[in-house]
Amino acid sequence: MPNLVPDLIAPGTLSGVPQPVLTAGPGLLLRPWTxxxxxxxxxxxxxxxxxxWHCRSVESVAEAEELIDGFTRGWRTETSATWAVVTAGGEVLGRVALRAIGTAKGEAEVAYWMRAAARGRGAAPAGVGAMSAWAFGVGLHRLILNHSTRNEASCRVAQKTGFELEGVRRSAELHVDGWHDVHLHALIGPSDQREDDPLGPYRAAG
Ligand SMILES: CC(C)(COP(=O)(O)OP(=O)(O)OC[C@H]1O[C@@H](n2cnc3c(N)ncnc32)[C@H](O)[C@@H]1OP(=O)(O)O)[C@@H](O)C(=O)NCCC(=O)NCCS
Incomplete structure (x- = not known):
């Protein structure tokens, strides 16, 4: 049966090129994991x-290598895109990712963590901002961001990058300490008729 609404992103658009290195502001880069x-x-x-907050542990280098294999596979299969947030000097500060990428509908979910010592200097919002600008550039339309309502630092990342709060998903995530309510935030791409540019401060300056 013919689909009356075309896919937003043609298959192969992402995987057909190497995962890019993105500039996330002065002295901050997003690069693929190795x-x-x-x-x-x-x-x-x-x-x-x-x-x-991620409800998991990584106990060994072998487990971490499996995780990184998954990041690489995600790009190849156009299901996720995961970057390391690094300084110009090569120090890894953390991870930002788009997961559950739906190329047909143009939606993906944002995820992130920063190393404990790298927190509080705006690296997560800078990484999410640069990644989101890239995502809209390749044709994604709507990015969602979920976090436990108890995770205030994560909520601040959503707020700083213009992800509007759409509602509370009640008792939606099971953590080790029980069920958590979850904030659903979303950011719509350039087709949204917003006058402001929430990603403006996070766009790389050339
Ligand atoms: C959530 C997280 C990614 C934010 O990253 P970040 O790069 O520190 O983000 P910011 O620098 O913008 O700080 C965000 C908020 O964290 C809090 N914060 C500031 N310094 C901090 C520090 N040293 N340690 C922990 N939190 C700090 C503040 O509330 C800050 O908001 P503010 O700037 O309005 O004061 C990071 O705290 C983290 O990795 N937490 C553990 C994993 C996690 O929560 N992942 C997200 C799951 S949804």
């Missing part, structure tokens, strides 16, 4: 907040 980052991921997941 196997060499595995020990850093193990270290990042020693942080209790990272384990708590």
């Amino acid at each position: 196997a060499a980052d595995a020990p850093m991921i193990v270290d990042a997941f020693r942080d209790p907040a990272t384990r708590h």
Whole structure:
């Protein structure tokens, strides 16, 4: 049966090119992960907040390598796009990602964590901002962002990058300490008739 609404992004548009390196502001880059980052991921997941909010642990380099394989596979299959947030000097600060990419409908879900020592300097919003600008540039239309209502730092990332609060998904995520209500935020691409440019401060300056 013919589809009356065309796919927003033709199959192969993302996977047909290497995953790009993105500039996320002065001295900050987003680059694809490599196997060499595995020990850093193990270290990042020693942080209790990272384990708590992501409901998982990464105990060994082998497990981290599996995770990184998944990031690479996600690009190849156009289902996710995951970047390391790094300084110009090469220090890895954290991760930003688009997951559950739906190329037909043009939607994806934003995810992120920063290493404990890298928090509080705006790296997550800068990374999410640059990644979102890229996503709208390749034709995605709507990005969603979910976080536990108890995760105030994550809510601040959503607010700083212009993801509007659409509602509370009640008792939507099971964490180790029980069910959490979840904020659903979303940001619509350039076709939205907004006068402001919420990603403006996070667009790379050339
Ligand atoms: C949520 C998170 C990604 C924010 O990253 P970030 O780069 O620190 O973001 P920002 O620098 O913009 O700080 C966001 C908020 O974190 C809080 N914060 C500031 N310094 C902090 C620090 N040193 N440690 C922890 N939180 C801090 C503040 O509330 C800040 O909001 P403000 O700028 O209005 O004061 C990061 O705290 C993190 O990785 N947390 C653990 C994992 C997690 O929660 N992932 C998201 C799951 S939905």
